[in-house]
Amino acid sequence: MTDAAGATPPVATEAGAAAPAAERGPGEAHRHHVHAAVGETKVHVQGLNFWYGDFNALTDITVDIKSRAVTAFIGPSGCGKSTFLRCMNRMNDLIPGTRVEGTMLLDGADIYGPGVDPVDLRRRVGMIFQQPNPFPQSIYDNVAYGPRLQGLKRKADLDAIVEESLRRANLWKEVKDILGRGGLTLSGGQQQRLCIARVLAVQPEVLLMDEPCSAIDPTSVQKIEDLMAEIKDEVTIVIVTHNMQQAARVSDFTAFFLQEVAGEPAVLVEYGRTSEIFTSPSDKRTEDYITGRFG
Amino acid sequence: MREQFNKELADLHAEVVDIVAAVGTATRKSVTSLINGDVDLASEVIVGDDEIDARCVGVEERVLETIATQFPVARDLRLLQSLTFIAMHLERMADLAVNIAKATKRTAGRRGPQTLYDLIQAQGNLVYRVLDATGAALAERDLELACKLPELDEPIDHLYKQFFRELARLQEEEDIEWASSMVLASRYLERIADNAVDIGERIAYLITGERDWSAEAVKAE
Numbered sequence: 001m002t003d004a005a006g007a008t009p010p011v012a013t014e015a016g017a018a019a020p021a022a023e024r025g026p027g028e029a030h031r032h033h034v035h036a037a038v039g040e041t042k043v044h045v046q047g048l049n050f051w052y053g054d055f056n057a058l059t060d061i062t063v064d065i066k067s068r069a070v071t072a073f074i075g076p077s078g079c080g081k082s083t084f085l086r087c088m089n090r091m092n093d094l095i096p097g098t099r100v101e102g103t104m105l106l107d108g109a110d111i112y113g114p115g116v117d118p119v120d121l122r123r124r125v126g127m128i129f130q131q132p133n134p135f136p137q138s139i140y141d142n143v144a145y146g147p148r149l150q151g152l153k154r155k156a157d158l159d160a161i162v163e164e165s166l167r168r169a170n171l172w173k174e175v176k177d178i179l180g181r182g183g184l185t186l187s188g189g190q191q192q193r194l195c196i197a198r199v200l201a202v203q204p205e206v207l208l209m210d211e212p213c214s215a216i217d218p219t220s221v222q223k224i225e226d227l228m229a230e231i232k233d234e235v236t237i238v239i240v241t242h243n244m245q246q247a248a249r250v251s252d253f254t255a256f257f258l259q260e261v262a263g264e265p266a267v268l269v270e271y272g273r274t275s276e277i278f279t280s281p282s283d284k285r286t287e288d289y290i291t292g293r294f295g
Numbered sequence: 296m297r298e299q300f301n302k303e304l305a306d307l308h309a310e311v312v313d314i315v316a317a318v319g320t321a322t323r324k325s326v327t328s329l330i331n332g333d334v335d336l337a338s339e340v341i342v343g344d345d346e347i348d349a350r351c352v353g354v355e356e357r358v359l360e361t362i363a364t365q366f367p368v369a370r371d372l373r374l375l376q377s378l379t380f381i382a383m384h385l386e387r388m389a390d391l392a393v394n395i396a397k398a399t400k401r402t403a404g405r406r407g408p409q410t411l412y413d414l415i416q417a418q419g420n421l422v423y424r425v426l427d428a429t430g431a432a433l434a435e436r437d438l439e440l441a442c443k444l445p446e447l448d449e450p451i452d453h454l455y456k457q458f459f460r461e462l463a464r465l466q467e468e469e470d471i472e473w474a475s476s477m478v479l480a481s482r483y484l485e486r487i488a489d490n491a492v493d494i495g496e497r498i499a500y501l502i503t504g505e506r507d508w509s510a511e512a513v514k515a516e
Contacts, residue, residue: 245366278368280504287369292297 042067042206042236043088043111048102049265050083050092057083059265061102063255065206070228070237072251072274074244076289079257080266081240085208087111088238089125090118106206123150126204130211132191134183134198139166139175142183142194146202161201168231169197170223189220196227200235207231209239213246225250244290248278256286300365304374307357308433311378311385314350315430315494318388321347322426322487325395326419329402329480330412337399344393351386355379370504377501381433384490391483391490398476398483405473410461418454418481422488425451429491429498438502444495448488455485 043065050058058080065071065088073081083092090111092098104111111121123146134142143162152158162179166172171193175186183194192212199207209228213221228237228250241247247254254277259266270277270286281287288294321340328336358375361367367375425447432441458481465474500506 244368248368279372281369282504290368291371292300 039069040067041065042107043238044103044105044108046103048084048087048100048104050080050087050101051097051099052095053097055263056265059267061268063268063271065236065238066253067236068233069252070232070239070250071253071255072247073238073240073255073257074242074247074290075257075266075269076259076294077242078262078266079259081255081257082210084257085210085238085240086127088206088208089122089127090116091122091127093118123202124204125206125208126199126202127208128192128195128199128210128212130214132188132195132216134186134191134194136182136184138180139183139186139194140179143197143201145198150202162197165197165201166194168200168227169193170227170230171197187217187220189216189223192216192220193223193227196224200231204235206236206238209237211240211242214242221246248274254278256281256283256289258285258289260285297365300361300367300371303357303361303365304371307354307361307378308374310350311354311381312430312434314347314354314382314385315426315433317343317347317350318385318392318487319423319426319430321389321392322395322419322484323423325392325399326415326422326480326484328399329395329477330416332399332403332406334400334403337396340396341393344389347389348386351382354382370501373501373504377497380497381494384494388487388490391487394483395480398480402473402476405470407469407473407477408461408465411458411474411477414454414458414461415477415480415484418451418458418484421447421451421454422484425488425491429494432495432498436498436502438499441495441498441502444492448492451485451488455481 041064045061045063045065048058048061049056061084073085075081086092087100087104088106088111092100100112106121106125110116135145137145140162143165144158147158147161152161163172163176166175171190174190175181175194183191186194192215196207196212213224216224225246228239231237232252239247239250251274253272254274255271256269256277257266258269270281270283272282277286278290281290285294321343324336325340327333328340358379361375362372365371425444428440428444428447431437432444458478462474462478
């Protein structure tokens with residue numbers, strides 16, 4: 001990938017760099033970064049506060065997002081889980097009047113450090129939204145968009161990336177004969193998987209998913225849950241979901257956010273292994289929420 | 296919230312508490328029948344076992360249905376899982392009471408030394424105490440009481456060992472079939488109490504969500 005050249009020092013690490021496309025042989029078109037080992041911290045957050053203008057939305061969030069695992073954020077509407085998710089690739093920077101305090105490190109480097117290029121950060125920390133948002137282009141061009149932007153030109157390389165990305169997104173079988181067709185002609189669930197393929201094509205280290213399954217058909221939900229399990233060995237996944245069964249099914253770790261009083265900041269109530277959170281949560285508020293006796 | 300679900304959990308919990316009481320009654324009747332040589336009372340225990348079995352199966356079926364339709368988690372999941380576990384144990388305990396009742400039938404019309412009857416009665420009284428405490432611990436979700444069950448069980452084991460010592464003193468002319476039936480009855484009582492101790496451990500898990508909760512932990516609190 002050519003991203004190493006564009007990476008700004010505070011975030012760029014050895015792990016984030018890969019050989020430029022020009023130096024790769026045809027068989028090496030799509031190699032994944034060597035990430036931190038399983039269980040190591042990918043994103044370290046310490047004492048994080050977030051403001052929308054005067055409103056302190058999140059307060060004193062401390063959590064370590066584990067590498068090569070799926071972490072689910074759960075909590076009632078308005079508890080700040082999506083806000084926190086968007087802090088991780090600085091999507092909130094686009095909203096005027098927002099402010100972040102505290103520490104948020106990606107592989108030990110400050111995400112909010114001086115000189116960090118948010119565009120490069122978002123390549124490393126990709127995002128999937130609730131509503132699928134493919135470009136009004138062909139299926140192929142949607143997936144090839146990122147790699148082309150990074151300077152990849154050889155058709156064979158692009159073909160390989162497009163195929164592998166679509167395979168990893170569990171969409172290849174459905175679209176392999178219609179790659180020239182417009183992305184927007186696909187069903188909603190297929191469009192969402194196309195968006196996932198588009199993100200995977202630029203080899204993100206972290207994939208943020210903000211309620212990715214709440215607007216799509218059950219078959220596609222299943223395919224997305226399957227692909228999450230398949231790619232988590234290579235990509236650290238953080239998912240916000242309102243569906244607690246989904247959180248229990250797909251995640252290794254669960255974080256429960258809660259805004260106890262309207263107007264007051266939300267807090268991270270509990271974070272731990274999903275198997276423990278869903279059998280023996282240690283905080284009564286978590287227990288009340290996941291057993292449906294709250295909110 | 297989840298009113299129907301809450302009601303079903305409460306109903307299932309109450310049903311299992313009630314089965315504990317039924318097992319207690321069956322145990323009392325079986326011991327009384329053995330000591331008095333009351334064959335009719337023994338038959339009552341044997342016939343009544345079908346109902347206890349059916350109730351235990353009923354609990355399991357309702358638990359499965361609730362898991363399938365309600366997606367319980369956390370304390371709800373622990374409750375449902377524990378109730379199945381406890382029902383399975385209760386079914387076995389009722390079978391042990393039946394075995395004692397069968398000993399009554401085998402030994403009908405024969406009498407042995409009073410010492411052994413006294414020992415069985417003493418052991419039975421201790422077992423009733425364990426069963427009553429088990430029922431109360433489950434009904435009230437009483438962690439302290441649940442953790443006390445091993446302590447209550449201990450003298451039962453001692454009496455079981457004493458039973459063997461008394462047996463060794465028996466003269467050769469004593470009825471061996473009678474004696475072995477009494478030994479088995481003592482063994483069944485010991486097993487009933489042991490199952491109750493297992494239930495106590497599960498009640499502690501149900502309450503705390505932790506597996507290694509022990510009497511020591513209660514004292515430390």
